[in-house]
Amino acid sequence: MSTTARSEDAPAAGDVAGRLREAGFVRLVGAAAGDALAASGVLARALADRDQPFQVSVADLPADAERATDADLTVAVGRADPVADCSITGAAEPASETAFAVARELDADPDVALALAGCVADGRAVGGSVAEAAKAAGIERRPGVAVPTTDLVDGLAHSTLVRAPFSGEPEAVADALADLGLDGADAADLDEGGRRRLASLVALRTVGDDAVPPRGGHAVERALRPFDGGPFATVGGYADVLDAVARERPGTGVALALGHDVGEAALNAWRTHARRAHAAVADATTGRYDGLFVARAETAGAPVGTLARLVHDYRSPEPVTLAVTDGAAALVADDRDLESPLATAAEGVDGTAAATGTTGRARFDVETGAVITAVREAL
Known part of the structure; x- marks a missing residue:
């Protein structure tokens, strides 16, 4: 049921x-x-x-x-x-x-x-x-990029706020930074000019491709001009860690939210989650339907929630995106309430689902093709 x-x-x-x-x-x-x-x-x-x-x-x-x-x-x-x-x-x-x-x-x-x-x-x-x-409280925005570490290679390679050609690839990030003369740079040591060049690099690499939908320009703003404060290098980086650890290591996530000293464990979970998510984006089989874009993860256990968000923000030409893998799926929409269609789709495959506004999750025990069909019909 x-x-x-x-x-x-x-x-x-x-x-x-x-x-x-x-x-x-x-x-x-x-x-x-x-x-x-x-x-x-x-x-x-x-x-x-x-x-x-x-x-x-x-x-x-x-x-x-x-x-x-x-x-x-x-x-x-x-x-x-x-x-x-x-x-x-x-x-x-x-x-x-x-x-x-x-x-x-x-x-x-x-x-x-x-x-x-x-x-x-x-x-x-x-x-x-x-x-x-x-x-x-004096927590203000500044030029730069929202990452949780001062190590720029680490921060950009594992950020799930953006999806760029270098995402998930530390060596590619290092090469991109070297092109700017920022190789080996520490975020804490950058002057305002260096921070602006870094932000421009991320923005151009993320949304410079014509294949990126217009919403990508809005999505990337979360990673730019970060708030400066919190237990990590930026508040936006803190947000990225919270989202990743909630999905990857919820027990560590609860400890982090309660203020316990689990920063390194949380960062490790963030890195693991980012690698899995960006690999899933790179390897996903995609399909476009009327009003729906589907990313089918090729790896069982792929983080479908983050996969759906990244694909929707930076890849999907349609207003609703479905990410699906064996047994689990996630939906993201531009401005459509997903509660009713997701409930209908879940009932159609005898699955379990929950939606809040424009996002939703589902679990099922049928082939992924049946889930895609159920979502298409429900929408």
């Missing part, structure tokens, strides 16, 4: 805060995405400041979440969950924006860099109270 989370209007921050205050034990169940992970961390830290017991977990789909814990209040973060007591869906605004407001309602002093990283990971323009708090 298909189990698809229902959408709902985002509850007001004051309402969520009121329910959290009354709960003896809170369970936070986040989606496996950077914004949801960051929002879960913001809420968990606010509860810790109040000495309120809590548990945080991350799962690809609501059906994967462990239900054994007897919590007074279960909060789904980053998507709707039909069995949660309330959901911060991240549909109307980034989940981290809502979580930041909830934390303030609880009289906490939320980590601005964490909330800002969640908003960057969400992919929409950063604004609202988080942006205002960042400005007040």
Whole structure:
């Protein structure tokens, strides 16, 4: 049977805060995405400041979440969950924006860099109270590229904010930097001119090809003019790590969002995830249909969520992109709510799915061709 989370209007921050205050034990169940992970961390830290017991977990789909814990209040973060007591869906605004407001309602002093990283990971323009708090805290944009390390070869080769010819290839990055006279350069040592040349390199290599759809020009902006702050080299790099580790090593991701000293482990997971994702993009078999672009991963277990996003942003000429591998699929759309079509497609193959706004995930036990057909018919 298909189990698809229902959408709902985002509850007001004051309402969520009121329910959290009354709960003896809170369970936070986040989606496996950077914004949801960051929002879960913001809420968990606010509860810790109040000495309120809590548990945080991350799962690809609501059906994967462990239900054994007897919590007074279960909060789904980053998507709707039909069995949660309330959901911060991240549909109307980034989940981290809502979580930041909830934390303030609880009289906490939320980590601005964490909330800002969640908003960057969400992919929409950063604004609202988080942006205002960042400005007040002196976290400002600067020229350059959003990577989590000062090692530029490492940062650019493993970034999943962009898809360029050098992505996943450290030697190719080193060659590109050498052409700019930046070989061996450390990001921390670059002057403003060097940072601008670096940003131009990334922008041109990422969206300079005529095959890149117009949306690629908007997508690459997440990687340019980064916010300077947080536990990594940039806030955008922090966002990239959060998104990767939520999908690759969720336990490490939870520890990172809670503020524990797991930076190196998180970076290792980010590198692993990036290599797998960029290899999947390079090797995917693609097909174009009316309104749908399909990337079929050739490797079992490919990170379909990141694959779908990268292909949609930088390769897909259609408004909806489907990434599919054995047993799993992800959908990304320009401006279409995917909840209803994904639910229909999942029912057609007796699968399990969840969607929030323009993104969705599904699991199934049929051939990938059947899933592609089901999605095409549902759209």
